[in-house]
Amino acid sequence: xxxITPLFPDEASPGEDSIHTTQDRELVLDDARxxxxxxxxxxxxxxxxxxxxxxxxxxFHYNLSARQRVSSLADSGSFEETNRWIQSIDPLSFSPRVSxxxxxxxxxxxxxxxxxxxxxxxxxxxxxxxxxxxxxxFLGGSMxxxxxxxxALALELAARKKMPAVxxxxxxxxxxxxxxxxxxxxxxxxxxxxxLHDRGMPLIAMLGNPATGQVYASFGSLADVIFAEPGAHIGxxxxxxxxxxxxxxAASTLYTAENxxxxxxxxxxxxxxxxxxxxxxxxxxxxxxxxxxxxxxxxPAPVRLQRLEPWEMVQLSRRPDRPRATDYIExxxxxxxxxxxxxxxxxxxxxxIGMGRLAGTSCMVIAQQNDRSGESDRPSGIGPExxxxxKRAVKLAGRxxxxxxxxxDTPGAEQDLSAEQRGLGGAIAELIAEMARVPIGSISVLIxxxxxxxxxxxxxxxxxxxxxxxxxxxxxxxxxxxxxFRDSQRADEMARALRLTSIDCHEMGIVDSIVPEPEGGAxxxxxxxxxxxxxxLMQELLNVQGVYSRTLxxxxxxxxxxxxxxxxxxxxxxxxELKSVGAAVxxxxxxxxxxxEHLDDDAALGDDDPVSKVD
Numbered sequence: 001x002x003x004i005t006p007l008f009p010d011e012a013s014p015g016e017d018s019i020h021t022t023q024d025r026e027l028v029l030d031d032a033r034x035x036x037x038x039x040x041x042x043x044x045x046x047x048x049x050x051x052x053x054x055x056x057x058x059x060f061h062y063n064l065s066a067r068q069r070v071s072s073l074a075d076s077g078s079f080e081e082t083n084r085w086i087q088s089i090d091p092l093s094f095s096p097r098v099s100x101x102x103x104x105x106x107x108x109x110x111x112x113x114x115x116x117x118x119x120x121x122x123x124x125x126x127x128x129x130x131x132x133x134x135x136x137x138f139l140g141g142s143m144x145x146x147x148x149x150x151x152a153l154a155l156e157l158a159a160r161k162k163m164p165a166v167x168x169x170x171x172x173x174x175x176x177x178x179x180x181x182x183x184x185x186x187x188x189x190x191x192x193x194x195x196l197h198d199r200g201m202p203l204i205a206m207l208g209n210p211a212t213g214q215v216y217a218s219f220g221s222l223a224d225v226i227f228a229e230p231g232a233h234i235g236x237x238x239x240x241x242x243x244x245x246x247x248x249x250a251a252s253t254l255y256t257a258e259n260x261x262x263x264x265x266x267x268x269x270x271x272x273x274x275x276x277x278x279x280x281x282x283x284x285x286x287x288x289x290x291x292x293x294x295x296x297x298x299x300p301a302p303v304r305l306q307r308l309e310p311w312e313m314v315q316l317s318r319r320p321d322r323p324r325a326t327d328y329i330e331x332x333x334x335x336x337x338x339x340x341x342x343x344x345x346x347x348x349x350x351x352x353i354g355m356g357r358l359a360g361t362s363c364m365v366i367a368q369q370n371d372r373s374g375e376s377d378r379p380s381g382i383g384p385e386x387x388x389x390x391k392r393a394v395k396l397a398g399r400x401x402x403x404x405x406x407x408x409d410t411p412g413a414e415q416d417l418s419a420e421q422r423g424l425g426g427a428i429a430e431l432i433a434e435m436a437r438v439p440i441g442s443i444s445v446l447i448x449x450x451x452x453x454x455x456x457x458x459x460x461x462x463x464x465x466x467x468x469x470x471x472x473x474x475x476x477x478x479x480x481x482x483x484x485f486r487d488s489q490r491a492d493e494m495a496r497a498l499r500l501t502s503i504d505c506h507e508m509g510i511v512d513s514i515v516p517e518p519e520g521g522a523x524x525x526x527x528x529x530x531x532x533x534x535x536x537l538m539q540e541l542l543n544v545q546g547v548y549s550r551t552l553x554x555x556x557x558x559x560x561x562x563x564x565x566x567x568x569x570x571x572x573x574x575x576x577e578l579k580s581v582g583a584a585v586x587x588x589x590x591x592x593x594x595x596x597e598h599l600d601d602d603a604a605l606g607d608d609d610p611v612s613k614v615d
Contacts, residue, residue, distance in 0.1 A: 036060060052272045061209060061229045061272055065111065066118040066135035069168050073276050074122035074131060081120040082157065083150050100177040107138045115146040116171075119154040124166065125280025127287055130158035132167040134215065136208070140172030143214045147175070148185025151219060155192035159199040164283055168206045169220050173213025186218040193222045202286045202400060206275060207257065207266070209233050224396055225282055225339060227270040228257035234266070264341025264348075264385055281335050285355040285362045286400050308469070311492035313501045314477060316469040316521045317449045318372060323526040325352055325367035325407045328447065331530035332537070333358055333365065341389060345422065348386030350410065353393035355402065359538045361545075364397035366390050367407040368458060370448055381414035382454040387427035390458060391434045398438040403541055406458045409448035411476065428457050435460035436560070437553055441544025443537060445515065446470040446502075447522075462556050463540045464510070466502040467533070468517040472510065473500040509563070513540075 034044045041057030043049045052072065053062040064072070070079050087104070108114060116138035122131050132154050134141040143151075151167075158165040175182040196203055205223035207216075210233040217236050220226075228234055235255045257269045270278050308316075316322070329336055333356030341347040352367040368382065390406075397404045413424060435442065435457070444459035450472035466472065475483075477491035480498060505511045515536045522529035544552065 033062075048273070054272050059230060059271070061231065063136055063170065063209070064272075065137055066113060066116075066133040069133045069135075070118060070120070070122075070131065072272070073124055073166070073168070073279065075124065075126065079120050079122040079131065081118065083119060083153055085114055086146050086150060087114045103139065103177070111135060111138050113138050115150065116141050116143075117147040117150040119150050121157070121163070124276065124283055127280065127283040128163050129283060130154050130161075130163050130165040132165065134167075134169050134171050136170035136172065136210070139175065141170050141215070142173055142175040142182070143171065143185050143189075143218075144175030144178040144182045145185065148182075148188050151185075151189045152192040155189070155196050155203070155219070158201055158203075159192075159196045162199055162201055164201055164286060165196060165203045166206070166279060166283075167203065167219065167223065168208065169211045169215055170208035171213060171215040171220075172210055173215075183214070186214050189219040190222060193219050197224075197399065200399060200401070202283075204279060204282055206270070206279070207232055207234055212236065224286075224399070226266040227268050227275070227278065228260065228266050229272055229275075230257060230269050232257040234260050261340055262347060264346040264389065265343060266341060267339040278337070281337050282355070285335060285337065285357065286402075307503055308501075309492075310471075310495035310498075310501050310504075311477070313469050314471055314491075314495050316523075317471045319521070319523050320372045321523045322372065322448055323522050323529055324372075325369045325409060325447065327526055328407060328530050328533060329354075329356070329365060329367065331527065332534045333363070336365070339393070342385045342392060344385070344388055346383075346385035348383050348389055350380075350382050351386035351389050353389055358405070358534070358541065361541060362402055363541075364393055364402040364404050365407075366393050366404060366458065368410040368454070370409040370411070372448075380410075381412050381419075381451075382410055383414040383419050384422045384424045384427035387413075387424075387431045387454075387457060391427075391431045394431070394434045394438050398440050401440055403440060403544060404438065404442040404461070405537060406442070406444045406461065408444060408446045408450050408455045408458050409470075410451050410454045411449055412451035413454045428453055431457045432460055436557060439549035439553055441541070441547065441552055442556075443540045443544065445533065445537070446472055446511070447533070451476065460556070460560065462544050462552055462559075463512050465513050465515050465533075465536055465540065466505055466511040467515050467522060467529075468502055469521050470502055471500045472502075472505050473498050 035041065036043055036055040036057060038060040039055065039058035041055055043055065046056055048054055048056040053064055053068070054060070055062075087108075113135060116135050118133045118135065120131055122129060124131070132151055134143075134147070155165055157163075193203060202225070203219070203223045205220050205226045207220065207226065207228040209229060209231065211220060211228070212233065212235055216234065233255050234257055257266065260266045261269055268278075329352070336354055336356030338352060338354035340353075350369055350371075352365070352369050354365050356363060356365055368386075371380065394404060396402070413419070413428065442461035443463045443465065444461040445465040445467065446455065446459065447467050448470055450459070450466075450470060452474050455472060475498070477495040477498065477500075478488045480494040481490040482488040484494065499505075499508070502511065502514045506514050513536065515533050517532070518525040518528040
């Protein structure tokens with residue numbers, strides 16, 4: 001269905017001259033636009049518009065050709081085109097109005113391209129990559145046989161050479177002139193993405209205006225990271241599929257990149273002027289070539305911690321000026337790139353995911369962002385979108401072998417009918433399951449308030465750390481006091497009973513290590529708190545790196561299997577608790593003068609101790 005013969009037999013081999021010729025022809029047309037179509041601002045002789053076709057006044061992004069896209073993203077002189085001469089041969093002899101062959105020839109002559117897709121290898125910010133660019137100017141960037149074949153070949157090349165792939169997409173939908181043969185390209189390109197993922201290589205998509213139809217519903221949406229240009233029209237249905245004026249009007253605002261980010265379907269909106277830097281950073285993080293440095297593989301000296309009253313720690317963990325996740329991320333990680341959305345329904349702002357470097361090692365960061373100011377109108381708990389968002393980050397980390405660092409700081413999960421209807425329970429369970437089986441090292445740290453199931457789901461890790469004044473509890477002391485005492489004012493008593501402090505959790509084996517805080521608490525010196533946490537995380541990274549994935553998973557699952565396991569340790573713990581209760585009862589009776597004077601600690605248990613009889 002495709003021909004490999006040259007489109008222009010007399011033309012020289014592809015090179016810089018042919019690319020510049022096409023660009024120059026297009027720039028001449030663009031120079032004729034003296035003012036912006038959107039805001040009327042002056043464009044002529046403007047450097048921003050000349051280089052990026054972006055209005056410097058309103059930021060409107062005009063359409064770029066494929067050659068211009070390549071020039072703006074690939075390092076100078078590094079692009080080597082692949083499969084340049086593959087072209088369509090009108091498989092259906094389609095000509096109900098205008099011959100398909102005539103249309104092809106017209107667009108070939110106008111754009112200088114053989115087809116709507118340009119593929120090749122290059123370096124982007126120094127990282128060797130496979131680049132795929134669709135040109136909307138060639139039959140609307142639609143995916144026919146040749147486009148599907150070139151995309152599949154490029155993805156297969158990336159898989160074979162173990163190189164990341166970058167796809168820049170501007171497409172208006174189906175190539176109807178090739179009928180159902182065009183439709184089949186969705187399966188072809190999807191299978192090619194699977195091959196790339198099976199080799200552990202990433203696919204990054206940059207969506208232009210528009211990005212719709214078959215391309216969006218196949219390899220475009222399967223990218224590991226998806227960015228879009230400001231104002232880009234995104235969605236499966238093109239404008240012409242919307243039937244009435246109201247829907248057309250709604251599409252102009254709802255089918256945009258900004259709205260898709262709000263609904264958690266893309267990772268971010270990126271200005272074209274920042275696109276190369278953003279792609280370079282992502283490619284660098286997903287292809288880590290660095291090792292931990294500056295840390296000796298030895299345990300730090302033990303730190304003597306001051307034991308405060310539990311209620312004091314509760315108050316410290318909730319201080320409005322206590323450092324939040326973003327404060328630690330800014331101070332500890334370099335090249336941090338935030339990702340957005342659960343790729344299902346939304347983007348929970350209470351959860352932050354992204355990639356960054358810690359001591360030269362690329363990591364996946366999953367953090368709970370607790371708003372303790374009380375000024376935000378968003379729900380304080382984690383919703384189902386937040387758990388799904390975190391699960392997506394865990395799966396990405398496992399695929400690309402990025403150690404996971406999660407930060408816990410939340411009062412708990414969102415509890416209302418709407419959250420239940422959006423699948424809260426299942427989302428929590430799925431995150432716990434994914435954290436338990438991810439084949440890469442993981443470290444969790446409780447930096448503030450570790451509330452109930454939301455804290456647990458984010459902390460199922462190989463190593464669990466806890467800041468000195470953080471808390472970890474299945475219920476808030478106020479709610480617990482209301483439940484047990486019918487008096488929320490007795491929250492301080494409930495805090496003692498819950499044993500929610502870092503020292504208590506360490507003694508019970510719930511957390512592996514306590515991270516000291518500056519004198520007075522983390523809020524007294526956020527920089528020093530971040531330094532202490534960074535050092536602890538670097539040490540723990542050394543402990544989990546270099547361990548076989550199967551060993552990590554087996555150890556992690558065994559660790560949580562043994563929590564509360566019935567055995568000698570459990571029996572001894574229960575025996576101590578019963579003796580403690582017996583002593584308290586004996587003392588009470590003696591104090592009120594009604595108890596038997598001969599009742600002592602051992603008699604309180606006597607021969608009827610059920611635990612002592614267990615073999």
